[in-house]
Amino acid sequence: MGTKTADETGAETGAEATTDEQKVSVAKTDEVTEAEDSTAADEITADDEDELPEAAREEGPTGVGQGAGAVVSAALGFVSLTGSWIGTIASARQSLIGQLHAQTATSSDVAKLLDEGYGDAWKATALWSGVFALFALVVGVGVLARPAFGAPGKPQAVWIKSVAWGGVALGVIGLLLAVLKYTGLLLDLPSAG
Numbered sequence: 680m681g682t683k684t685a686d687e688t689g690a691e692t693g694a695e696a697t698t699d700e701q702k703v704s705v706a707k708t709d710e711v712t713e714a715e716d717s718t719a720a721d722e723i724t725a726d727d728e729d730e731l732p733e734a735a736r737e738e739g740p741t742g743v744g745q746g747a748g749a750v751v752s753a754a755l756g757f758v759s760l761t762g763s764w765i766g767t768i769a770s771a772r773q774s775l776i777g778q779l780h781a782q783t784a785t786s787s788d789v790a791k792l793l794d795e796g797y798g799d800a801w802k803a804t805a806l807w808s809g810v811f812a813l814f815a816l817v818v819g820v821g822v823l824a825r826p827a828f829g830a831p832g833k834p835q836a837v838w839i840k841s842v843a844w845g846g847v848a849l850g851v852i853g854l855l856l857a858v859l860k861y862t863g864l865l866l867d868l869p870s871a872g
Contacts, residue, residue, distance in 0.1 A: 742836055748822040749842035755815035756849020759808045759857065766807035774800040790870075798868050805860035812853030819846035 777795035822843040826835045859865035 742839060745822050745825055745835060746839050748818055749839045749846060752815050752819035752822060752846025753842050753849060755811050755818065756846045756853055759812035759815055759853030760849060762804065763807060763811055766804045769803040769807055770800040773803040793868055802861050805857045809854055809857030809861065812850045812857055815846050816850030816854060819843045819850055
């Protein structure tokens with residue numbers, strides 16, 4: 680047990696040599712495979728860049744924010760014309776305040792009752808419509824002016840300009856109508872007498 684024969688020693692030496700050769704062979708194979716993989720990856724990257732459109736290869740602003748701003752401008756302009764939940768709540772609040780004042784007042788002046796009960800509510804609605812119209816106008820003008828301060832070589836998409844101009848137009852119309860309603864030039868309260 681303590682002594683080894685020549686055959687056993689040779690067999691052990693041969694086994695150790697075989698495993699060392701296998702380790703070197705496996706290491707060389709791994710290096711070759713890694714080199715082929717990196718070369719293939721470089722070729723794929725170069726081929727993919729040729730297939731990409733010019734716009735995808737350039738880095739820079741995509742116009743998503745400008746598009747969103749244009750849509751927001753148009754939506755705010757539309758809300759300024761049709762009315763908003765905030766305007767409705769403000770109108771109802773002013774109407775309630777006017778009714779409370781009318782019940783506590785000792786005078787029976789109909790003009791004053793109309794003004795406090797309905798006139799203030801009408802003005803509150805006009806005021807909130809004007810606020811939405813002003814926001815629509817500011818956002819729309821901001822979107823239209825953005826290319827002058829951004830990437831000057833990249834033109835703004837046509838649909839963004841169109842929607843932004845729509846928002847500006849709705850904002851101007853909404854602001855004009857709000858001012859006319861607030862001042863009483865459009866649909867003024869009926870006279871009491």
